[in-house]
Amino acid sequence: MDNLPARPTYAPIITDAPGLNWVGPGDAWTRAWGVTAQQPYTSPVLPAPVLPAPALSAAGTFGPAGGSGVPPMPSTPPPLVPQAAVAVLPLAGRAQAAAAQAGPTAADIALVRRSLGVLESVADRATAHFYAVLFLRHPELRALFPAAMDLQRDRLFRALLAAGQAADNPAALTEYLDRLARGHRKYGVLNEHYGPVGEALLTALERYCGRYWDPETELAWRRIYRAVSEVMMASAEADARVAPASWQAEVVAVDRRAGEVAVVTLRTDQRYPYLAGQYTTLEVPLWPRVWRHYSPATAPRADGLVTLHVKAVPAGWVSNALVHRTNPGDVLRLGPASGTMHVDLDGDAPLLLIGGGTGIAPLIAMVEAVAEHGRARTVEVFYGARREQELYAREELEALARRHPWLAVRTAVSEGRPEGAGFSGSLPAVVDRYGPWDEYEAFVSGPPAMIRRTVAVLREEGVQGARIHHDLADPA
Ligand SMILES: Cc1cc2nc3c(=O)[nH]c(=O)nc-3n(C[C@H](O)[C@H](O)[C@H](O)COP(=O)(O)OP(=O)(O)OC[C@H]3O[C@@H](n4cnc5c(N)ncnc54)[C@H](O)[C@@H]3O)c2cc1C
Numbered sequence: 001m002d003n004l005p006a007r008p009t010y011a012p013i014i015t016d017a018p019g020l021n022w023v024g025p026g027d028a029w030t031r032a033w034g035v036t037a038q039q040p041y042t043s044p045v046l047p048a049p050v051l052p053a054p055a056l057s058a059a060g061t062f063g064p065a066g067g068s069g070v071p072p073m074p075s076t077p078p079p080l081v082p083q084a085a086v087a088v089l090p091l092a093g094r095a096q097a098a099a100a101q102a103g104p105t106a107a108d109i110a111l112v113r114r115s116l117g118v119l120e121s122v123a124d125r126a127t128a129h130f131y132a133v134l135f136l137r138h139p140e141l142r143a144l145f146p147a148a149m150d151l152q153r154d155r156l157f158r159a160l161l162a163a164g165q166a167a168d169n170p171a172a173l174t175e176y177l178d179r180l181a182r183g184h185r186k187y188g189v190l191n192e193h194y195g196p197v198g199e200a201l202l203t204a205l206e207r208y209c210g211r212y213w214d215p216e217t218e219l220a221w222r223r224i225y226r227a228v229s230e231v232m233m234a235s236a237e238a239d240a241r242v243a244p245a246s247w248q249a250e251v252v253a254v255d256r257r258a259g260e261v262a263v264v265t266l267r268t269d270q271r272y273p274y275l276a277g278q279y280t281t282l283e284v285p286l287w288p289r290v291w292r293h294y295s296p297a298t299a300p301r302a303d304g305l306v307t308l309h310v311k312a313v314p315a316g317w318v319s320n321a322l323v324h325r326t327n328p329g330d331v332l333r334l335g336p337a338s339g340t341m342h343v344d345l346d347g348d349a350p351l352l353l354i355g356g357g358t359g360i361a362p363l364i365a366m367v368e369a370v371a372e373h374g375r376a377r378t379v380e381v382f383y384g385a386r387r388e389q390e391l392y393a394r395e396e397l398e399a400l401a402r403r404h405p406w407l408a409v410r411t412a413v414s415e416g417r418p419e420g421a422g423f424s425g426s427l428p429a430v431v432d433r434y435g436p437w438d439e440y441e442a443f444v445s446g447p448p449a450m451i452r453r454t455v456a457v458l459r460e461e462g463v464q465g466a467r468i469h470h471d472l473a474d475p476a
């Protein structure tokens with residue numbers, strides 16, 4: 001961390017899109033909610049919990065450290081000590097306060113997992129309660145979230161569950177939280193928000209864990225939340241020194257293709273760092289705070305342009321805005337790139353790239369990266385859609401195959417007659433027919449059901465799990 005530059009090394013190029021420059025407390029949305037620093041909101045008294053919960057008066061305060069020995073919700077970032085997030089310390093005698101500060105114990109992790117198990121069946125209600133409490137007590141935080149919150153509601157709980165599951169694997173947990181924290185910068189999350197979120201979380205947990213909520217469980221949650229928050233705050237701080245929270249991206253072209261697909265080309269306000277095969281998160285001005293994933297269809301380019309393939313899904317908010325209501329000159333926002341689908345360009349294992357629909361986008365980017373920077377290796381692309389006319393990227397792929405003798409492109413359609421040398425059948429079935437693939441490094445991208453079936457086929461064909469890459473279960 002000491003080696004990092006003290007000041008950000010970036011500077012925005014697009015500065016005339018004020019609506020997109022800042023989200024969070026103090027922005028237009030927050031002002032619209034009528035909450036200012038001069039007129040702070042006073043929390044109403046909440047109704048008593050319905051479910052029985054043990055008395056927690058001594059442990060239930062959110063004051064400064066010390067006193068009760070209960071760790072307070074964090075308010076300032078500590079130095080980044082990743083291993084501390086899961087340090088296993090004994091919880092005994094006068095060492096309790098110090099242990100609370102240092103990190104959760106193995107017993108804490110077990111208690112948190114137990115209560116998460118209880119919560120699973122009432123996760124919806126617990127999540128709704130959490131947000132209700134958060135926004136009643138801190139209405140200024142409502143402005144950080146999208147207007148409609150139906151889709152993302154349980155993500156925070158699921159993330160804590162993931163943290164609970166990974167708690168005894170410090171390296172994996174820290175890597176996950178680091179990525180999560182980088183992603184949270186685009187929401188406008190600040191260090192001082194962690195305390196209120198933690199308070200609301202504990203209120204919801206107390207209410208919904210019922211008889212499994214006791215002082216030990218509360219202490220365990222406080223320590224785990226504190227440890228998780230500390231890693232996230234430190235990661236966000238470190239990231240803030242080297243990268244912006246988000247990138248503004250001007251639309252330079254929208255090429256509408258068959259099958260409700262648009263190829264959208266963007267110019268970012270500063271260099272957008274990503275690896276071919278990874279995905280970005282994107283927000284359109286029409287739907288502030290609503291973020292969706294899209295995978296660049298180009299390897300990082302010298303001219304800085306980023307091209308996306310977007311399919312408008314029925315009633316989809318962001319995809320329809322991009323395909324039908326986006327024009328050159330519009331300014332979007334991108335979050336940091338993420339994802340595990342990227343090729344080792346120093347390797348020479350043959351590659352099997354399987355893309356359904358717009359899932360072909362990151363695979364084209366990977367082919368480009370191999371062509372520009374990789375070593376000689378066989379690359380087999382299988383590209384599928386339901387109907388022939390939905391294979392909107394066919395010409396581009398065939399042009400790539402003409403240029404690169406190591407590249408073979410095969411298409412498949414599950415309905416109607418295929419053209420030329422194309423195959424008939426679903427992608428997983430066609431891939432199954434043309435194995436063996438056990439020597440290949442496989443990358444699968446497309447609709448979730450297609451990914452699941454293709455992964456199952458590859459496993460049956462003897463491809464090792466570690467050689468099959470996809471981003472279906474990615475938590476960001
Ligand atoms: C890692 C990753 C990478 C992705 N890359 C791309 C990409 O490169 N190009 C691309 O177009 N999309 C991509 N997606 C999907 C994209 O993130 C959005 O989910 C999609 O565009 C729908 O968003 P929306 O806001 O329009 O729909 P939402 O408002 O989220 O959904 C509206 C309704 O449509 C349904 N729905 C959502 N997706 C589909 C679908 N595919 N088919 C039918 N109904 C659906 C929902 O269940 C919901 O009922 C990717 C997703 C992930 C996880």
Ligand code: HEM
Pocket residue numbers: 141144145146149152155156158159160180183184187189190193194195197225228229232289290291475476
């Ligand atoms: C322990 C701390 C936290 C964890 C584990 C956590 C986890 C998550 C996860 C997994 C998501 C889903 C999307 C993504 O991956 O970015 C998310 C979204 C979000 N979080 Fe957090 N979060 C934490 C703290 C906070 C805090 C303190 C805030 C500030 C209010 C916050 C605000 C948000 C917002 C605004 C979103 C976007 C919601 C959306 O897209 O609809 N989070 N969080």
